[in-house]
Amino acid sequence: MRNLPFDIGLFRFFIFWYICGLVLLTFDLLPVWLEWANAVFLYLTGVIGAFFLIRSYGGKTGGGLTAVIFLLSMFLEGIGVQLNLFFGSYEYASDFGAMILGVPLTIGAAWVAIVSGSHALMLYVLGMLPRLRGWGAFVLYVLLGALLVTGIDFVLDPVNYLVQGYWIWNEGGWYYDIPFSNFQGWFIIGFLLHAIMYLVLRFQGRLSDVSAYWQPRTAALYILLTFMFTVLALLNALWLAGAIGIGIMIFCFVVLAGRKQRAEEK
Numbered sequence: 219m220r221n222l223p224f225d226i227g228l229f230r231f232f233i234f235w236y237i238c239g240l241v242l243l244t245f246d247l248l249p250v251w252l253e254w255a256n257a258v259f260l261y262l263t264g265v266i267g268a269f270f271l272i273r274s275y276g277g278k279t280g281g282g283l284t285a286v287i288f289l290l291s292m293f294l295e296g297i298g299v300q301l302n303l304f305f306g307s308y309e310y311a312s313d314f315g316a317m318i319l320g321v322p323l324t325i326g327a328a329w330v331a332i333v334s335g336s337h338a339l340m341l342y343v344l345g346m347l348p349r350l351r352g353w354g355a356f357v358l359y360v361l362l363g364a365l366l367v368t369g370i371d372f373v374l375d376p377v378n379y380l381v382q383g384y385w386i387w388n389e390g391g392w393y394y395d396i397p398f399s400n401f402q403g404w405f406i407i408g409f410l411l412h413a414i415m416y417l418v419l420r421f422q423g424r425l426s427d428v429s430a431y432w433q434p435r436t437a438a439l440y441i442l443l444t445f446m447f448t449v450l451a452l453l454n455a456l457w458l459a460g461a462i463g464i465g466i467m468i469f470c471f472v473v474l475a476g477r478k479q480r481a482e483e484k
Contacts, residue, residue, distance in 0.1 A: 222431070225269065229435055232262050240446055244453065256384075257315040257324050263439060264288070264327025267334030270436040273429040279422060284330055287411055291329035294407055295321040304406070306397035307388035314384070333411050335440025336366035338433045339470060340412070341426070342477040356420075360412040366466070367408030368401055370440070373463040374447040375400065381454045394456065441470050 239259050242248040248255070267287075272280035296319030298305040314322030340363045344355055376394040378384040391397040419425040448463025 225273070225431060228269065229266065232266055232439075235259055235262055236442060236446070240449070243446070244449060254315075257322070260314065260324035260331075261327050263331035263443065264324075264329075266439050267330040267332075267436060270334050270338060270429060270432040273432050274427060275419065275422075275424055279418065279424065283415055283418065286414060287330045287333050288326040290411065291407065292318060292321055292323070292326040294403075295319075295325055298403065304399070304403035306391075306399040306403075308385055308400075309388070310385045311383055329411075331439060331443070332367055332370060333363075333408065333415075334436050335443070336363045336408070337412070337415060338428075338437040339366060339440060339473055341428060341433065342437065342473050345426075346473070346476045346480055356413075356416055359416050360409050363412035364405050364408035366440070367412075368405040369462065369466045370444055370447070371401060371404045373444060373451060373459050373466070376456050376459045377447050377450045377454070380456070381450060394459065437470070437474070441467060444470070 235255075235258070239255065242252075242255075268280075268284040271283050274280060275283065294304055297303050299309060299320040302308075310317070310320065310322060310325075314324040316323050340359050343362065344350065344359060347355075347358075350358060372393070375396055379387060379396060380394060387396055387400075389397050391400075393401075416425070419427075444463050444466050448460050448467065451457075451463060452460035
């Protein structure tokens with residue numbers, strides 16, 4: 219793999235930043251002057267996701283998919299903020315850095331991280347079901363991929379809204395006073411992005427051309443993000459969000475265990 223030493227250094231730096239952030243947030247030690255680190259962390263997760271796609275599918279396809287995820291999510295989030303569509307009525311309250319249409323660029327980076335992570339996991343799922351082909355594989359990939367994207371939002375949204383105060387909902391709902399339209403929006407966008415990725419990669423015959431270095435680490439990225447927000451949810455008595463996070467992680471570990479077993483059988 220090209221630039222493997224850089225790749226290794228990048229992921230190690232992410233793990234270092236992640237551990238520091240987890241400790242500071244868990245014990246509420248993050249000082250005001252260090253709040254810029256939140257934006258750096260989100261950008262870093264997006265870079266990890268982008269590296270997975272680019273190292274797996276090349277600069278043209280992988281970079282193109284990264285751009286589609288980033289730009290489409292930013293565009294739809296911008297419409298959501300300005301016109302209260304897709305997600306509901308909300309606005310970002312914290313300074314995550316530069317904004318476009320009222321949406322921090324870091325949000326687009328977070329979408330790249332989450333979608334790339336769910337993509338890595340779904341490729342493991344498809345690998346465990348070699349007889350599932352054609353439209354069956356497509357339907358499973360996009361539906362379960364969209365559920366993974368939506369599932370993590372069921373964990374992170376209550377934490378970022380009620381605990382961190384990173385955004386404000388102007389209308390309520392049954393789930394921690396968050397409108398259910400938000401989760402519908404996440405599912406629809408997750409479905410759309412996974413459909414685009416699957417069709418592009420299947421058309422090019424490159425769906426299985428993944429980086430052996432980055433796929434497990436990008437799957438780990440998704441799990442680590444879920445773990446962080448699950449811990450914060452449980453520490454702040456957001457029991458349902460915490461339970462959902464635990465359920466997601468159990469599913470992910472089952473997938474990884476199945477992948478390991480299948481690899482040993484070959």
